[in-house]
Amino acid sequence: MGTQEIRYFQVGSHAVGNRLLDPGQRTVQSDPERANALTCGHRACQGCGEALGARYVVDAALRATAGRLVAVNATGCLEVFSTPYPETSWQLPWLHSLFGNAPAVATGVAAALRAQGREDVRVLAQGGDGGTVDIGFGCLSGMFERDDDVLYVCYDNQGYMNTGVQRSGATPPGARTATTEAVGDAPGAPFGQGKDVPRIAMAHGVRYVATATVADLRDLEAKVERAMEVRGARYLHVLVPCPLGWGSPAALTVRIARLATQTGLFPVYEARDGEVTGVTTIRRPAPVEEYLRPQKRFAHLFSHPSGPAALARIQEAADRNIRRYGLLGDGGPS
Amino acid sequence: MMEKPFAITLDAGSSRANHTGSWRNERPGYVRNLPPCNAACPAAEDVQGWLFHAEGGDYEAAWRAIVRDNPFPAVMGRVCYHPCETACHRGHLDEAVGINAVERFLGDLAIERGWGIPVEAPASGRSVLVVGAGPSGLSAAYHLRLLGHAVEVRDAAPAAGGMMRYGIPRYRLPRPVLDAEIARIGAMGVRFALGRSVTDLAAAMAEGGHDAAFLAVGAGVGRKAHVPAGAAARIIDAVSFLHGMEDDEPPRIGRRVVVYGGGDTAVDAARTARRMGAEPVIVYRRTRQRMPAHDAEVEEALEEGILARWLSTITQVEAGEVTVERMELDAEGFPQPTGETETLAADTVILALGQDCDLALVEGLDGIEVEDGVVSVGPDMMTGRAGIFAGGDMVPAERTVTTAVGHGRSAARHVDAWLRGTAHAPAARPPAAGFDALETWYYEDAPHAMRPRLEAARRASTFDEVVSGLDETTALYEARRCLSCGNCFECDNCYGVCPDNAIVKLGPGRGYRIDLDFCKGCGICVQECPCGAMAMGPEPG
Ligand SMILES: Cc1cc2nc3c(=O)[nH]c(=O)nc-3n(C[C@H](O)[C@H](O)[C@H](O)COP(=O)(O)OP(=O)(O)OC[C@H]3O[C@@H](n4cnc5c(N)ncnc54)[C@H](O)[C@@H]3O)c2cc1C
Ligand SMILES: Cc1ncc(C[n+]2csc(CCOP(=O)(O)OP(=O)(O)O)c2C)c(N)n1
Ligand code: SF4
Ligand code: SF4
Ligand code: SF4
Ligand SMILES: [Mg+2]
Numbered sequence: 009m010g011t012q013e014i015r016y017f018q019v020g021s022h023a024v025g026n027r028l029l030d031p032g033q034r035t036v037q038s039d040p041e042r043a044n045a046l047t048c049g050h051r052a053c054q055g056c057g058e059a060l061g062a063r064y065v066v067d068a069a070l071r072a073t074a075g076r077l078v079a080v081n082a083t084g085c086l087e088v089f090s091t092p093y094p095e096t097s098w099q100l101p102w103l104h105s106l107f108g109n110a111p112a113v114a115t116g117v118a119a120a121l122r123a124q125g126r127e128d129v130r131v132l133a134q135g136g137d138g139g140t141v142d143i144g145f146g147c148l149s150g151m152f153e154r155d156d157d158v159l160y161v162c163y164d165n166q167g168y169m170n171t172g173v174q175r176s177g178a179t180p181p182g183a184r185t186a187t188t189e190a191v192g193d194a195p196g197a198p199f200g201q202g203k204d205v206p207r208i209a210m211a212h213g214v215r216y217v218a219t220a221t222v223a224d225l226r227d228l229e230a231k232v233e234r235a236m237e238v239r240g241a242r243y244l245h246v247l248v249p250c251p252l253g254w255g256s257p258a259a260l261t262v263r264i265a266r267l268a269t270q271t272g273l274f275p276v277y278e279a280r281d282g283e284v285t286g287v288t289t290i291r292r293p294a295p296v297e298e299y300l301r302p303q304k305r306f307a308h309l310f311s312h313p314s315g316p317a318a319l320a321r322i323q324e325a326a327d328r329n330i331r332r333y334g335l336l337g338d339g340g341p342s
Numbered sequence: 343m344m345e346k347p348f349a350i351t352l353d354a355g356s357s358r359a360n361h362t363g364s365w366r367n368e369r370p371g372y373v374r375n376l377p378p379c380n381a382a383c384p385a386a387e388d389v390q391g392w393l394f395h396a397e398g399g400d401y402e403a404a405w406r407a408i409v410r411d412n413p414f415p416a417v418m419g420r421v422c423y424h425p426c427e428t429a430c431h432r433g434h435l436d437e438a439v440g441i442n443a444v445e446r447f448l449g450d451l452a453i454e455r456g457w458g459i460p461v462e463a464p465a466s467g468r469s470v471l472v473v474g475a476g477p478s479g480l481s482a483a484y485h486l487r488l489l490g491h492a493v494e495v496r497d498a499a500p501a502a503g504g505m506m507r508y509g510i511p512r513y514r515l516p517r518p519v520l521d522a523e524i525a526r527i528g529a530m531g532v533r534f535a536l537g538r539s540v541t542d543l544a545a546a547m548a549e550g551g552h553d554a555a556f557l558a559v560g561a562g563v564g565r566k567a568h569v570p571a572g573a574a575a576r577i578i579d580a581v582s583f584l585h586g587m588e589d590d591e592p593p594r595i596g597r598r599v600v601v602y603g604g605g606d607t608a609v610d611a612a613r614t615a616r617r618m619g620a621e622p623v624i625v626y627r628r629t630r631q632r633m634p635a636h637d638a639e640v641e642e643a644l645e646e647g648i649l650a651r652w653l654s655t656i657t658q659v660e661a662g663e664v665t666v667e668r669m670e671l672d673a674e675g676f677p678q679p680t681g682e683t684e685t686l687a688a689d690t691v692i693l694a695l696g697q698d699c700d701l702a703l704v705e706g707l708d709g710i711e712v713e714d715g716v717v718s719v720g721p722d723m724m725t726g727r728a729g730i731f732a733g734g735d736m737v738p739a740e741r742t743v744t745t746a747v748g749h750g751r752s753a754a755r756h757v758d759a760w761l762r763g764t765a766h767a768p769a770a771r772p773p774a775a776g777f778d779a780l781e782t783w784y785y786e787d788a789p790h791a792m793r794p795r796l797e798a799a800r801r802a803s804t805f806d807e808v809v810s811g812l813d814e815t816t817a818l819y820e821a822r823r824c825l826s827c828g829n830c831f832e833c834d835n836c837y838g839v840c841p842d843n844a845i846v847k848l849g850p851g852r853g854y855r856i857d858l859d860f861c862k863g864c865g866i867c868v869q870e871c872p873c874g875a876m877a878m879g880p881e882p883g
Contacts, residue, residue, distance in 0.1 A: 022784040023872055025834025027850055028398060028822070037838040040847040048843045048860035049357030054365065055864030060841040090357070097357040225838060251864075259865030262839055266783065292783065 024225055036071045036229055037063075043070045043099055045079075050097040051089040055258025057248035057265060058086055058163045061222045062134065065161050065246065068229040070100060072236035073130045078103070078117055082110035082135025082144055085170040085250075086163060108143035110135045111151040114158040122157075130236065131157065137164040137178035141205045152212040155240040159232075162205065162243070165250035173253040177203040180273070181325075182318045183305045185253070190308035199321055209243040210282045218278035221247040223266035227288055231278060247274050255304025267299035272326035275333045289337035290330070296323045358860075362842060366863030368878045370836075370856055375775035375828030375874065378429035379441060384745040385412040385481075386752070389426050389441055390829050396444055396821035397831075402457060404821075405448045409459060412747050413484040413527055414477065416453055416519045419446020420809070421510055422744045423636055431777050431827050437790035440812075440820045447817035453522040461530050463490030468761045471496065471552040473540045473703065476504020477743045478558035478734025480524065481750025482757070483532045486556075489758045493532045494550050498539035501588075504560050505735075506743060508585040509607070511614045512805045540703050543730070554729045554757050557704070557717070558750065561697040561735035569602070569693070574661035580611040580694035587614060596689025600625055600664050602656055603694030604633040609640060611692045612648050616802055623686060624650040627669055627677045642808065645798035653677060656691070664688045699736045714738070722766070723753035731757055775828020779874025784835065788823050791816045830854075830875040836867035 025038025036042055045066035052059035070077055078101045081087045087104050090097040105113045114133035121129050133151075135144060140162035151158060167185050168174040175185040181199040184190040188197040209217045216238045220228040228246065235242045249265050251258045268274035269288070273296060276288040297319065300306040309315040309322075330336055379389040387408060395404035408415045419442055430438035468491050472479045475497035483493045501507055502524050506515060528534060540546045547555055564579025571577060578593065580603070586593040597620050601612040604626035612622040624643075626633060629652050633640060644650065651666065655677070658665040663685045669677035701717065704710045709727035711718040716738050723731045733749025735741045752768075759766035794810055801808050812820060830853050837845045837854055844861035845854050868876040 022786065023833040023835045024838025025832075027832040035834075035838065038834040038847075040849065044843050046843075047356065047358060048857070049360035049362055050842070051357075051360070051362070052841060054862040055866055056841050060839065060866075063841070063843070094355040095357040095360060096355070257865075259869040261841075261864070261866055262870050 022226075035225055036067045037225055043067045043075075045070055045099050046090060047097050047099055049095070051092065052085065053250075053252050053258070055251045055261045056085070056089075057222050057250060057261045058136070058165055058169075059089070060261070061163050061228075061246045061248040062086055064222065064225060064228050065134070065232055065244070066100065066132065068232035069130070069132050069159065069236060072233045075100075076129045077101075078121075078129060078131050080104075080110050080114040080117060080131065080133045082133075082139035083107035083170075084136035084139050085165075086134065086136060088170055107139055109147050110139060110144055111147040111158070111160055114160070115151050115154065115156040118157045127157075130159070132159045132161060134161040134163065136169070137162060137166060138168040138174075138176040140164075141177040141203045145205075149208075149212065152209060152214050152241045152243070155215070157239050157241070159235050159242045159244060162245045163248045164245055165248050165253060167250070167253050169250050169253045177201075178205070180322075182300075182309055182322060184308060185305070190312070194314055194318075195308045195312055196306070196318075199318075206243065206245045206279075210279050210284075212241075213282045214243050215240045216242040216278070216280055217245075218243075219245045219247070219274070219276050221265040221269055221274060221276065222249070223262050223269060224276065224288065227276065234278070253305070255307070256302050260302055264299065264302060267294055270294045271296045271299045272330040272335050273299060273322070275329045275335060277333055284333065287333045287335060290335050293336070296326050361859045362862050363844075363857075363859045366858075366861055367881060368863045368865070369858065369861065369881055370863070370865065370868050370876055371879055372830055372853065372875055373828065373877050374772055374830075375779075376772045377775045377827035377829065378431055379426035379439075379827075381771075381774065382425040382429035383748075384425065384740070384742065385418070385748040387411045387426075390824065390826055392448075393439070393441070393444065393821050393824040394826065394829075394831060396448065396817070397824065399818060401448055401451055402455075405452045405457060408445065408448060411751060412744075413459075413481060414449070414523050414743075414747060415445050416449025416523055417477075417506060417515060418744065418747075419443065419449050419811075420515050420519070420807075421506070423742060425744075431775075431780065432823060432825055434777055435782055435785065435825075436787060439823045439825075440790050443791070443812050444817050444821050447812045447814070449523070450519070450811055453519065458526060459488075459530060461487055461490070463488060465492070466490040466761065468492070468553045469494070469551060470757055470761075471547055471550055471555040472558065473497075473543070473546070473555065474504060474558035474560060474734070475499070475502035475524075475534065475536070476558055476560045476734060476746060477506055478560075478746035478750045479504070479556065480527055481747040482556040482558065482731075482733065482754045483750075484527045484530065485751050485754030486757060487527075487530045487532055489754060491758065491761070494535060494552070495532055496535045496538045496540050496546065498537070500537050502534055502536060504558075505562070508562075508588055509581065509610070510743075511584065511587065511610050511617075513613070513617065513801065513808050514610075516807050543703050543707060553761055554731065556723075556750070556753050556757060557725075557730065557732040557736065558734040558746065559699065559701070559703065559736050561699045561716075561741065563698045563700050564693060565696040565698055566693065567695045569656055569659055569691075571659040572661060575659040576661070576690045577659060578690060578692055580607045580692050581697055583611055583692055584614060592618065595620055595692070597621060598687045598689045599623070599692060600656070600686060600688040600690070601692045601694055602626075603696075604628065604635055605694060605696070606635045606639055607697070608692075608694035609635045609643050611694050613643050613646060615692070616643075616646055616648055617805055619803075622648050624648060625654045625656055625664075625666055625686075626650065626652055627655045629653060629671070632675075642798070646802040647798075655679070657683060659688070659691050662687060662689065664691055697735070697741075701736070704730075722756040722760075723749060724756060724760070729760065772828075775874055777827075780825060780827065781870055781872050781874075782825075784833070784870075784872035785825060788819075790823070791820045826873040826875070828874050830871075831873060833872055835870050835872060836876060839866050839870045841866065
């Protein structure tokens, strides 16, 4: 799923492009004329996964809608680094209102377009994990329930990064943030808390739900395209590493996202009408340590006495995902 | 500039005014590192470079990239021991790229399509004598012609090719293939004087009015180790035996044949004898693991029903039989006699104990130095005598066709420089393309396309070619297994993964450019380049 069937034995199906592919089979990102919806000069940190993910998603959505797209943005890094007045990095109509109301604003834009009989113009709403799983959650749930014709994209960098890396409902257990410091008996974010919003979206019976990362572009683009084929509420949850908040080297942004999937910590799947319909299986299984080690937010797990137990719990969570979604391609839903 | 995108109503300034390149403290760049295949090729082929063309289906460009360095792709694709494949990084992933098979496919296609090689250099007015029409002499002649010199090749044998014709058996190198690649060199204006041995080099140069000479007389004299033998014993050396196979009347060896030696020549002699209806036994003093012959050759010989006695020496040869003694390896791994002997029936004993050079033509020439039976040359392939160069089996080096071709190529450049009164400085080698610089995640798993082999039973009785070629689809598939180590192959990964759109795609064959106005120096592009064709470097100043 997600990748095409072409086997060029080089990088035909895993890299961004390949000079040997037919133009029709190339990714949006390989196109020299791609929209660059989030263009140069934005003020995201070096190696920002959110900036990369947003361009991937919006460029793909622009292709799928032949450019007839409006974006609504929640407050957060993506909004702050792209639009310091009077500059904007956005190459499409783009609205920002508040931190917590992006789904509601998007609903309004979709309703306005419908009232004008302009249903060819589609609406994409986007926000960070804080704006999505916490403060904007009520609006989002309403948007789901009403089945408004909006694709909502959450760029999950696992914390409130724009205000200095505070814990959100998407921060993983064990991670150090400004509000879950690496002190005390159980340093870092607590275990047993947090929200799995893709599953919550599925519980709403949303027509199309998918997870993706910046490490698998073809999969991500395919999901945006499929999402745009559907009318009604849709939800896409994209893992986007944040070098600043995660304490990871800027160069490793894509690699760390890849490790999140290969360890099983971040399952990549899609679901229709509440049922998982496809998973991206693991190609190169890796233990969770490989993912955690390069990130300073987990450094205490490798020095604190509680570390081994915490690591074991994190590995358990990964193994549970692997079982639950059949990530090793051995019999789970596919 | 009032054209606005759909639904844009206000003039907002673009963030492109904000040059985030000023944040950078290191910058990415593209490199061209030396892939291990190229580094290992004794003929200095740009393997990765020609595979790149083959991957795209541009076989003629691929072939032309090979013949820039090596005029014998079809021969190489059959006889080269392909050290490139031994070095290939893909071997760490699944299996090495079948470089040699693709080379053969391209070589055969060129013969089929009749591709020729034009001489574009203006005539230099200088003339070079090449002595010996083996791979080394032919390669030198070819490259000298490309550089605009007149070339005469003299060889004692009635046909050109050296050991490619008079050593390597037909079932490994069909003669029409060899003939076609030699004819192409002839068509470039190389003059051949065949059946003409050179015994007095100075006289030969004076006679032809030559300004320089390249000697490549090979090592064509079979070594005669002392083996006690009765008067009626029938003993022949392997080189003479294989040479005789090219005569109208092949040598008569009888049914029971003992081949003495463990190198490739021994195996070739045994497999040839097998095809003449004999039942050869290879006798070798060490173990199979220590045989200098290439393993694949030994494997094929055994499959064909050839027997081998390892840890054995011949102590006596008489008419119809030989006495062999069993050996034992001592603590240092050297074979030591045990005193246990046995007799084997043998109509003929073929000695394959190595080859020496016949250096009569340089005897008495001032400045030429012979050491351990081979002629000394400098890094420029020149002997101690100005203007006389040498290469191939007659100089100290590995004795393979490919090394010989590489010597010819390198010597031609030095001869050219010497004739022009300059010195040829080979381009500095780029840094090695390390395996660690690859991001192998991006490569699809794909096994090696094996060249189909003739059924062992069938080939044992014929001189048909044993290893057949790849069809086009398979050759293309194989070429596309190349990881393109250390060199950009335009996968667009850097262009895609940059969070700052700071990479500009220049179009097919032109690669990419970094837009330093916006590159923040995060290094993702370098990290995610599958083939290690990028590196971070310091900011200038
Ligand atoms: C049986 C056998 C099998 C082999 N198989 C392989 C293989 O599979 N792969 C591989 O890479 N290598 C193989 N080799 C080694 C390879 O053939 C040699 O290393 C290579 O041919 C050397 O090339 P050369 O040009 O130096 O000499 P040669 O090929 O020996 O050519 C020398 C030429 O000089 C001519 N000559 C000699 N003296 C004079 C003179 N005085 N005047 C005029 N002409 C003269 C000879 O007639 C001959 O044509 C094999 C060798 C043998 C013997
Ligand atoms: C109502 C309100 N509360 C708080 C803020 C301050 N604020 C701005 S961005 C942000 C964090 C955003 O986190 P997230 O949505 O995860 O996006 P990220 O910056 O991590 O991409 C906060 C708390 C605000 N703008 N509005
Ligand atoms: S803080 Fe994180 S999410 Fe925000 S711009 Fe920097 S890297 Fe991107
Ligand atoms: S993968 Fe390609 S470039 Fe790398 S060593 Fe093998 S043939 Fe050469
Ligand atoms: S990914 Fe972009 S910003 Fe980062 S180093 Fe490469 S060109 Fe520069
Ligand atoms: Mg966040």
